[in-house]
Amino acid sequence: MPKPFEPGEWIVLIASDPPRRWIARIGEKFSTAAGVFDLQDLVGQLPGSPVTSHLGHRLFAFRPTAADWVMHLVKRQTQITYPKEMGYILVRAGVGPGARVIESGSGSGASTLLFALAVGDTGHVYSYEQRPEFSHLAQQNVAQAGVAHRVTFKVKDIAEGFDERDADVVFLDVREPWRYLEQAVTALASGGTLVVLVPTTNQVSETLRALPSLPLIDTEVLELLLRHYKLNPDRLRPEDRMVAHTAFLLFARKCAL
Structure with missing residues (x-):
């Protein structure tokens, strides 16, 4: 069973269309052209979970690979x-x-x-x-x-x-x-x-x-x-x-x- 995200963790945020990725930290607010994402919402969630911006767009959160x-x-x-x-x-x-x-x-x-x-x-x-x-x-x-x-x-x-x-x-x-x-x-x-x-x-x-x-x-x-x-x-x-x-x-x- 994957370990849930904890506050302060580094994560990779991935958009599916078009494919793109960003690095951020759990607990921060993260902004793109798709809106503002409150990454505090990911605390306790599993890798692969979505986070939604104030404009309704979704990114998916993963732990960084090597x-x-x-x-x-x-x-x-x-x-x-x-x-x-x-x-x-x-x-x-x-x-x-x-x-x-x-x-x-x-x-x-x-x-x-x-x-x-x-x-x-x-x-x-x-x-x-x-x-x-x-x-x-x-x-x-x-x-x-x-x-x-x-x-x-x-x-x-x-x-x-x-x-x-x-x-x-x-x-x-x-x-x-x-x-x-x-x-x-x-x-x-x-x-x-x-x-x-x-x-x-x-x-x-x-x-x-x-x-x-x-x-x-x-x-x-x-x-x-x-x-x-x-x-x-x-x-x-x-x-x-x-x-x-x-x-x-x-x-x-x-x-x-």
Whole structure:
């Protein structure tokens, strides 16, 4: 049985025609061209319940998914890792309850948040960032989602190495990841997964050149493309625009020598 909405909860409000979504909080008044919605009316209601404006229009209320948190609730000062990449990273690297994940850098905390949701209360995320202002923002975004207890934030230059050992995953989202591969491998457990995210092919090439000297195998490089379709069953076709390239992903597994 779903848990009823409580005062102060973040919710997603969804209109069906035309499809549109907004982020709001239970207990507030929310205004659109369709009128003013008193979200206090949703207290005690179940997810999926409607709320009606003073003009008689309806929106439907849901709890935010992980994608909603990242795309609509994370305050950004940096480029974020998008759900299409993070979804594959979580599956490919085997991030689940109990996993220990190291990431660098924290940025705005989008990937930190998704890792924290995935590892559960039995796992932990260690998030490194050189710039204090970014680390502070990431901490705020993770706390807003209610998973701050699953993350340890550190302001540190990873050239000095990571403090942890035997991590299941090390995720490098930095400009020159090839400079920190030795530090990442040292922090990884045997059998652990290295994940590198970069936006350009020359960064991938530099990283690949640095791999042969390290105890890493099962290397994979890829990018993911996501295309939405227009919701007309009689004239089904792709949307006119799409975000084509966002990032390249590189994966490798640490082996015992």
